[in-house]
Amino acid sequence: MADLEYLFFLGCLIPYRLVSYEVSARRVLERLDVRLIEMPEFNCCGFPFAPANYELTLCLAARNLCQAEQKELSILTLCNGCFATLNETNKLLEEDGKLRERINGYLSRIGMEFKGGTTVKHLVHMLTEDVGLERLKEHVSIPLTGLRVAQHTGCHIVRPAKVVGHGDNPEDPKMLKDLIRVTGAECVDYMDEAECCGGPIIGVNEDVPFDLTREKLERVKAAGAQALITVCPSCHMMYDFNQPRIERAFNQKLGIPVLHYTQLLGLAMGIPAEELKLNQLRVKPTDLLSQLKR
Amino acid sequence: MAEAQIEYPRVVNIQRIDPKFKHEIIRMPGAEGINLCFQCGTCTADCVISRFSGFYKPRRIARMVQLGLKDRLLSNDDIWLCTTCFTCVDHCPQGVEVSSIVRALRNMAVRENRVMPSVIKAFASNILKSGYVYLMPSSRLKRREAEGLPQLPRSRVEDLLELFKATGFMDVLESAESIDRIELKAGDRRG
Ligand code: SF4
Ligand code: SF4
Numbered sequence: 001m002a003d004l005e006y007l008f009f010l011g012c013l014i015p016y017r018l019v020s021y022e023v024s025a026r027r028v029l030e031r032l033d034v035r036l037i038e039m040p041e042f043n044c045c046g047f048p049f050a051p052a053n054y055e056l057t058l059c060l061a062a063r064n065l066c067q068a069e070q071k072e073l074s075i076l077t078l079c080n081g082c083f084a085t086l087n088e089t090n091k092l093l094e095e096d097g098k099l100r101e102r103i104n105g106y107l108s109r110i111g112m113e114f115k116g117g118t119t120v121k122h123l124v125h126m127l128t129e130d131v132g133l134e135r136l137k138e139h140v141s142i143p144l145t146g147l148r149v150a151q152h153t154g155c156h157i158v159r160p161a162k163v164v165g166h167g168d169n170p171e172d173p174k175m176l177k178d179l180i181r182v183t184g185a186e187c188v189d190y191m192d193e194a195e196c197c198g199g200p201i202i203g204v205n206e207d208v209p210f211d212l213t214r215e216k217l218e219r220v221k222a223a224g225a226q227a228l229i230t231v232c233p234s235c236h237m238m239y240d241f242n243q244p245r246i247e248r249a250f251n252q253k254l255g256i257p258v259l260h261y262t263q264l265l266g267l268a269m270g271i272p273a274e275e276l277k278l279n280q281l282r283v284k285p286t287d288l289l290s291q292l293k294r
Numbered sequence: 295m296a297e298a299q300i301e302y303p304r305v306v307n308i309q310r311i312d313p314k315f316k317h318e319i320i321r322m323p324g325a326e327g328i329n330l331c332f333q334c335g336t337c338t339a340d341c342v343i344s345r346f347s348g349f350y351k352p353r354r355i356a357r358m359v360q361l362g363l364k365d366r367l368l369s370n371d372d373i374w375l376c377t378t379c380f381t382c383v384d385h386c387p388q389g390v391e392v393s394s395i396v397r398a399l400r401n402m403a404v405r406e407n408r409v410m411p412s413v414i415k416a417f418a419s420n421i422l423k424s425g426y427v428y429l430m431p432s433s434r435l436k437r438r439e440a441e442g443l444p445q446l447p448r449s450r451v452e453d454l455l456e457l458f459k460a461t462g463f464m465d466v467l468e469s470a471e472s473i474d475r476i477e478l479k480a481g482d483r484r485g
Contacts, residue, residue: 056457059460
């Protein structure tokens with residue numbers, strides 16, 4: 001069995017607001033014999049600063065990439081935004097010599113240099129490509145048969161396709177669907193699955209993200225899904241944490257539980273719901289859990 | 295036959311054009327393709343934000359950059375509405391990256407000390423204290439320990455400050471005017 005080992009990049013939002021994602025990820029990855037090496041030192045990936053100063057973003061991302069280079073490990077993220085920023089910076093600085101020189105000029109002030117040669121993967125890529133669906137299937141002890149869910153892959157692990165790589169289809173993402181099907185659950189299709197949650201602009205405007213989120217949850221509900229599955233803390237905040245506020249704003253009951261994929265997978269592996277922190281979700285998955293018990 | 299009345303409803307005041315503008319934008323990463331935009335409108339058709347804002351239409355942004363309408367672009371808060379979903383990047387038949395061009399516009403507005411979302415100012419203040427853009431309450435750190443989770447890795451914040459200074463971000467952090475909330479203009483929002 002392949003020994004898988006990654007430098008684990010947790011990001012900021014997960015330890016701040018969504019420990020349920022971290023805990024459930026650590027639990028399932030442990031079972032899959034995936035070893036997570038903690039970052040020796042950390043700073044935010046740089047994503048939030050790109051609108052204000054893209055060079056600063058490149059510096060902040062490169063600082064993390066340098067640590068992976070030194071450790072000779074690939075970086076693993078659970079967050080779409082961290083993946084996009086680290087991956088894009090890595091590729092951009094490897095390909096564009098002039099820009100690399102410029103950024104290395106800044107980094108030299110803190111005694112660092114970007115050399116390149118590492119790779120960045122999101123959980124979805126890692127599970128699909130490195131662990132593989134076959135091996136995942138072997139770990140499924142309680143198939144979630146009869147459960148109907150929908151997926152939200154999010155933007156930054158599929159677009160822009162030429163920067164992301166990994167071959168998923170940004171118009172009709174398949175990787176997360178396949179990962180869901182491995183658990184025995186059914187993954188239903190719905191309208192405009194690839195549309196953005198609006199999360200990145202929530203700091204300057206709530207109306208648009210709330211409208212986009214309501215629209216998505218309505219469509220998920222109309223498709224008969226019992227839950228929405230996400231793989232990004234920012235998307236999860238939009239659909240779960242903000243769902244009661246959206247219900248109030250639009251005076252409309254939605255009631256769609258939103259699970260991290262690692263929670264769904266964990267349930268199928270027979271890990272108890274408490275250990276996967278399902279109780280920490282804002283929209284309680286009570287019906288879903290009692291259906292699984294039956 | 296009477297001469298047809300010709301109307302020019304959208305006059306561009308030539309004095310408000312900055313001929314250097316697009317050449318400055320082109321030098322910023324990802325914005326290299328701006329001259330290749332042939333105004334097909336694919337980006338606007340597929341943009342999630344263009345449904346909500348009368349101003350923010352990626353095709354129009356591209357044209358305004360080509361024309362050199364710097365002030366009109368940099369002074370409109372709606373340029374901060376792009377979610378960076380990258381649909382426009384994937385769909386453009388000419389390989390123009392409107393979202394990267396919009397990033398270049400935002401960067402320029404910040405560099406010229408015009409505006410910056412206050413949420414980014416808050417993130418900046420937090421990362422310079424801890425390396426994280428959120429300040430983790432000590433209760434949360436204790437709970438991590440109690441649950442057997444590894445300690446969060448620390449950060450050399452003095453190094454981060456050095457990078458903030460080197461990239462010129464420190465100079466504008468306090469002085470750029472804050473944007474707290476972008477109001478959608480009446481009639482913008484689709485029904
Ligand atoms: S899709 Fe590309 S070429 Fe067409 S209008 Fe948009 S930026 Fe221009
Ligand atoms: S990246 Fe921005 S401009 Fe492009 S489609 Fe998405 S929201 Fe619109």
